[in-house]
Amino acid sequence: MRWSQFYLFTTREVPRDAEVISHQLMVRSGMLKKLAAGIYTMMPMGQRSMAKLEAIVRRELDRSGALEVTMPTIQPAELWQESDRWSVYGKELLRIQDRHGRDFCYAPTAEEVITDAVRHDIRSYKQLPVSLYQIQTKFRDEIRPRFGLMRGREFLMKDAYSFHADADSLDQTYRAMHDAYCAILEACGLEYKVVDADTGNIGGKDSNEFMVLAETGESEIVSCECGYAANTEKAVTGELPSAPPLAAEEVAIEKVETPDLKAVPEVADFLDIEPSQMLKLMIYTSETEEPVAVAVRGDREINEIKLARLLGVDHPVLADDALVERVTGAPTGFAGPVGLSGVRFLVDRSAAALMSFACGANEVDAHFRFARWGRDADPGEVVDVLLADAGDPCPECDGTLQKTRGIETGHIFKLGTKYSENMSCNFLDAEGNDQPMIMGCYGLGIGRTVAAAIEQNHDDSGIVWPGPLAPFSVLLISLNPQDEEVVAATDELYGQLRNTGLEVLYDDRAERAGVKFNDADLIGIPVRVVVGKRGLKEGKIELSRRIDREKHLVDRADVVEKVVELSS
RNA sequence: CGGGGCGUAGCUCAGCCUGGUAGAGCGCACGGUUCGGGACCGUGAGGCCGGAGGUUCAAAUCCUCUCGCCCCGACCA
Known part of the structure; x- marks a missing residue:
């Protein structure tokens, strides 16, 4: 191609609205043009790189045994009502109406449509398993689109869905998809990690994310040399090294005046102890749940995603001052487990392991020290809601966890029967019993992966394309x-x-x-x-x-x- | 949605505080000199100063409303 005949206009200036390097370079190198927030035109140069990746994705998916289809981007509301996601999905789902006033949505993903297709065709376990995929535009009305192709509202995604008669079959396909994703990222020459992940609102149980490592990544990962790696949203840790107890067993609990001291570091400083010798108590609530009290060791943070799963709610939120006062009897900043009642009480393992600790006294301007579980406070339900951090012990070996950042380019899920049950996607097994199919779903962001490749491969002068993605x-x-x-x-x-x-x-x-x-x-x-x-x-x-x-x-x-x- | 910021030439920005006929650099067009790491000189085209309303003799500038965009937080391929 002669440049003079091509459509390629580079710019020297960085566009004002481009923050991350991949976005800046894609615009400067004439690949990408913004139309509206999170909505972009791929110009010829960008289109070529996208096509390169698409070809690699097709090659590896075909090799895994999946078959390509193309589903509509505009989908009728009825299907989404059937799966129950019309009400659950929220504002991210772009809802539209046709001229007759019928409800539709622009597909953010396609479980409903593929399940609808399969339930009309497949009758018998002999016809299973099947894996179908497409490379198709998606729209998610993100609260805050940003960083160019890294988080657009309209974006190109490869999405695959598999249907099975039993869990073993799902495991096999899940593994095949896992391997295909690895092959794709390796073919692109990208440095990545496969991590354990939370399933989010897609649902299901097992789930892995494919993280391309980059400082600008929006996801935080912890990992260990032994191979354990997880999104911090999901990560578990080994037992934390215990904090020294504040006092011997016979020392009684004691109330201390702590005027205007609320935050853990302030109180710890005042008492001349370590934050890890304190207990932090937070009151959470949500639209559906009664308030819950959650305790974690003073130097640690609560993982709200883990908490959400545990409570079975979408978004736990910290209680406001009024609710805190109602639950604990004291203003925010002085909550503690001693004398706490009338509320569900969850205690993170890190807090449960404390022998003798300081905590809020549920009384304005006062804290306790030398508190003990059992003797002074109800031990509550011991749970894991700890936000993992660098330096924590690995849950699977003697090693120590490291923290890195990554770009989530792929995410695979074992869905189970969530959609097939809601939508009656059934088959007859060998005994002639009607059963819901077991499903998996597998997503890979095409544009996001191209952007991730640039994040990982550039220098001060511009892009340094990995050969397979070069236009x-x-x-x-x-x-x-x-x-x-x-x-x-x-x-x-x-x-x-x-x-x-x-x-x-x-x-x-x-x-x-x-x-x-x-x-x-x-x-x-x-x-x-x-x-x-x-x-x-x-x-x-x-x-x-x-x-x-x-x-x-x-x-x-x-x-x-x-x-x-x-x-x- | 909460908090912060920005809309002036194709792009990056100045001008706004203190109202008085719209500017620079880059890019673009034409002529000339140059020509192996973003050349130089000259000439030129290009603007409803995001939009609507108001104040004023007079508004890019002051006031009100609105729309769009960006950043930080909750969301996710």
Whole structure:
């Protein structure tokens, strides 16, 4: 492709609304254009990279045994009412009406539609399992779209769904999808981790996320050398090293005046103890639940996602001051387990392990110290609602957890029968019994993965494409487009390179060398071939790879062979 | 939705406080000199100053309302 015939306009300035590097570089390199918040046009350059990834995804999914379909993006409300998600999904679901006033939504995902299709076709266990996938536009009316393709509202996603007669079959397909996702990310040359994940509102039990590691990632991951890795939303830890008890067993509980001291660090400082020797008590509530009291060790945080799962609610929220006062009898900041009653009481393992601790006295400006479970306070229900942190013990070995950040490019779930039951997607088993199919679902963000690839592969000058995602594999530059000899030589080379099957972008523009070099660095094509008057005089052509930018002067006769070598 | 910020040329921004005929750089067009790491000189096109209302002799500038966009939080491929 000749640049002069292509549609590619780079910019020097960073667009004001682009915050993260992948977004900035995609806009500057002419890949992406914003239309509205979280809604983008893929320009030809971007489209090519997306297509590269799509091809890899198709190859690996086909290999896993899944079959490609295309489902509508506009879906009737009835199906969503049947699965119960019409009411559950909330504002993220873009709801629309047709001219007759019938309700539809723009698909954020396609469990309903695929389940509807399968339930009409499949009757028998002999027809199972099946895996179907599509690469299709989705729309989620995110509360806050941001970071370009990393969190758009409209986005391209590969979504796959599998249907099974039994759990073993689901396990097999889940494993195959897991392996396909690994193969895809490896084929793209990305550094990633597979982590245990929370299932969110898609539902189901087992779940893994595929995190491309990047500092700008929105997800926090803890991991251990032994291979354990989890989203911090989900992560469990080994037993924490215990904090030294405040006092020996015979020391009685004692009330201390703590005027205006509310936060744990302040109180700990005042009492001259460590925050880990205190107990932190928070009051949570939600739309559906009665208030609950949740205790965690003073130096730690509560994982609200774990809490939500435990309570079976969507969003636990911290109680406001009035509710705290009603539950504990004291203003916010002085809650404690001693004398607490009339409320469900959850105690995180970290707090349950405390031998003798300080805590709020449920009384304004007062805390207790030397409190003990059993003797002074009801031990409550011991649970795990701890937010894992770096340095915590690994739950699976003697190691220590590390914390990193990642971009969630893929997420796979074992759904179970949640949708098949609601939507009567049944089959007859070998005994002739009607049973709901067991399902899995598997998502991979196409645009997000391309953006993640840039986050992981760039330098100060621009993108450094991993070969498989590069929009072109070779950039051929003629440095002196006004010089007939140079043009003739470059034209000839262009033909030869194309004959090898390489995708060549030929910069034939009447621009100065500096402009071309800077654009080359910006758009990040892996191999650069420079034809200039100077080199040509010696019969040489300059080759370099974007990744190291080391220049090699090569005899004209050897160029094609050498380019093929560098491109592989 | 809560908190913060921004809308002026295709892009990045100045001008607004203290009202008086709309600016710069980049980009674009034309001419010339240049030409292996974002050249230089000259000429030129390009604006309903986000929109509506108000105050005023006069509004980009002051006031009210509105729409859009960005950042921080809850959400997620």
